[in-house]
Amino acid sequence: MDQPLLISSSPAPPSPPSDDSPGFLVRLLLLVAVAAFSLWANYEASKGFQVTVLNAASSVSSSSSSSSSARRFDLLFVANGRAARLVHRAADSVQRALYPDASFPRKPVERVTLSMAPAVAADHGDCVREATVAVRRGRREGEFAVELRPRVMEAADVAEAVGGAVRRGVARVWLWDGQGRAPERVIAALEDYLATSSADALRGALASQSRNHSAATALPQEDFVCAARLNRAMKDGWDDRMLIEACASIAA
Incomplete structure (x- = not known):
């Protein structure tokens, strides 16, 4: 004799929570807040x-x-x-x-x-x-x-x-200042160049300095490289030939 078909009465698995539930929104907002804070922290750190x-x-x-x-x-x-x-x-x-x-x-x-x-x-x-x-x-x-x-x-x-x-x-x-020994005119010329992108004052300082030495030179077009090299040279002190050497080495 055939046995009757038994239907399982085990409960159905719970349905996943709806994406529009309050808990999901809270977690999403928290994730966005953490990401925003991380980006802000990285941005602030990059300023140095x-x-x-x-x-x-x-x-x-x-x-x-x-x-x-x-x-x-x-x-x-x-x-x-x-x-x-x-x-x-x-x-x-x-x-x-x-x-x-x-x-x-x-x-x-x-x-x-x-x-x-x-x-x-x-x-x-x-x-x-x-x-x-x-x-x-x-x-x-x-x-x-x-x-x-x-x-x-x-x-x-x-x-x-x-x-x-x-x-x-x-x-x-x-700007480095040659440990306080760099001429004020040179520092002012570098300030002027960095603030205005005009190298006129820097060229004037170079021309004035060149008159005191046998090897005169003209400031090359790569003014920013000259300024960077001169500033690097002034880190540990000052010598009257620094301005000429920093700029002449590029033109050579």
């Missing part, structure tokens, strides 16, 4: 240094002649993060020019602090002064302060004036 921008208005009194410039600087450049971006862009340009490959030792820079200086700033030891910007070393190794002069806010084109001053200051930060 920290930028601090000080609020200018808080450092001057309301009766100061520079208070108006300070407030404008805060409004146009600090509040929106524009000042920090200017520093990073300038640093990227300067480092690409001065350190084209691993044979050019990088100057260790850990932090750059940008601020608007008071109308009358006291002289600080190794402070390097220009018409629109001053640079001085910080309290710790690798820290530098770039101080903009209030007059940059009086320019007809404020954005260009501030940008130019920041580029000059940042250029000075990353």
Whole structure:
């Protein structure tokens, strides 16, 4: 006699959770957040240094002649993060020019602090002064302060004036100075070239230096290589022939 067909009553396997469940969305958002944080961390690490921008208005009194410039600087450049971006862009340009490959030792820079200086700033030891910007070393190794002069806010084109001053200051930060013995004219010429991409001042310094030596030369078209080699030579000191040798070796 045939046995009756028995139908299994075991429960069916549970269906996979729906993709639109709250748990799935939470995990997806968490994954996106972790990825975004990782990208941001890598981006920050790639900069290689920290930028601090000080609020200018808080450092001057309301009766100061520079208070108006300070407030404008805060409004146009600090509040929106524009000042920090200017520093990073300038640093990227300067480092690409001065350190084209691993044979050019990088100057260790850990932090750059940008601020608007008071109308009358006291002289600080190794402070390097220009018409629109001053640079001085910080309290710790690798820290530098770039101080903009209030007059940059009086320019007809404020954005260009501030940008130019920041580029000059940042250029000075990353330049070696022959352990303090390099001529100011040479340093200023390199700053001018790195800030404006114009080699006129660098050519002038080279021509002046060449007159003091028997082997005169003209600055080659590869100005950036000349600047990089000269900066590398100034890492350990200064010699009057450095400028000629750094540029003549390319033209040869």
